[in-house]
Amino acid sequence: MSAEKMEKYDSGRVCPHCGRPIYCYDIPFFEIPVAITCQCILDQDAATEKQREAVKKQRRIEELTAKSQMPPRLRACTFDVFQRREGTEKAMDTCRTYADRFPEMREKGLGLILVGNTGSGKTHLAAAIVNSVIQQCYSAVFYKAAKLFDFAAENHAALPDGCERSSLLVLDDFGASNDTESRKATLQKILDYRIDGMRPTILTTNIPPKEWASRLDVRTVDRLMDKSLFRVISITAPSMRQERRRSE
Ligand SMILES: [Zn+2]
Structure with a gap:
């Protein structure tokens, strides 16, 4: 009783x-x-x-x-401090929705590709997603693509921590340094691991989708174009630095 x-x-x-x-x-x-x-x-x-x-x-x-491997400079990047400009609104809203609904995105293994010029804000948005996802207690890692490719080259094609198993991987600015065969192979290997494990990846690049076929591995392009794996978001805003220069 x-x-x-x-x-x-x-x-x-x-x-x-x-x-x-x-x-x-x-x-x-x-x-x-x-x-x-x-x-x-x-x-x-x-x-x-x-x-x-x-x-x-x-x-x-x-x-x-x-x-997270996130450079300290990017740890303060949130959606609240993102400077909305013409050409960034849709990307900003989509990225925020992605971050807010990360559990569902993760369930579906759905990633993003942020396409835009240097200085258009794509790195800030990718970093803001990582910060939000970590606040939700998911593991997320952020790598500059060039740094990751250098690591793989120096370590017999091994991938750095978190690339395979983290709930979210961001590969920042992958287009600028993607042209050698070993780099193409590394990118493909990462995508294979992530996609097979149903783990989402976010890529940022300044290569517009119409140039992917001529500059990337054909299998990589197939993956990136697959709507069940990635949504492509174009940021049409010019570089912040250019805009600032123009207004001076
Ligand atoms: Zn009492």
Whole structure:
């Protein structure tokens, strides 16, 4: 029988913490009085547990951030500080939706390709997605494509940490440095791992889709064009740096 169902009575004492009356019930037959835990203690326990969970989550986020390979400069990139300009609105909204609904995107293994000129804001948007995904306690890693290709070249084609298993991989600016055979093979290998594992990848590039066929491996192009694997977002805004120069 639970304490609530037994007849409770006022013990005549009050809780030293909150002053509420302390109720007791007697253990049947033995008639030993047992005090019922005051609500203030239960509330305190719940608050402590909640705080413990929050600390645990914060620690997990710090851990994921440390493993993200994200350059410190990009850790402050969020959607809220993204400068909306003409030509960036649709990309910004789509990226934000992607980040907010990451659990569903991950389930489907759906990635993004952000296409735009240097300085158009594509790196900021990709970084903002990574930051948001980490806040949701998913693992995400961010690599400059050139850095990743150099790593693979120096390590017998091995891939750096997190490329295969992280919930999200960003490969930033892959077009600029993608033309050698070994780099093409590395990109294809990464895509194979990610796609086979149903793990989404976000690519940013300044190569427009109409040039992919002439500049990328044919299998890679097949993958990138597959609508069940990637959505292509074009950012048409000019470079921020150019715009600033023009307004000076
Ligand atoms: Zn109390």
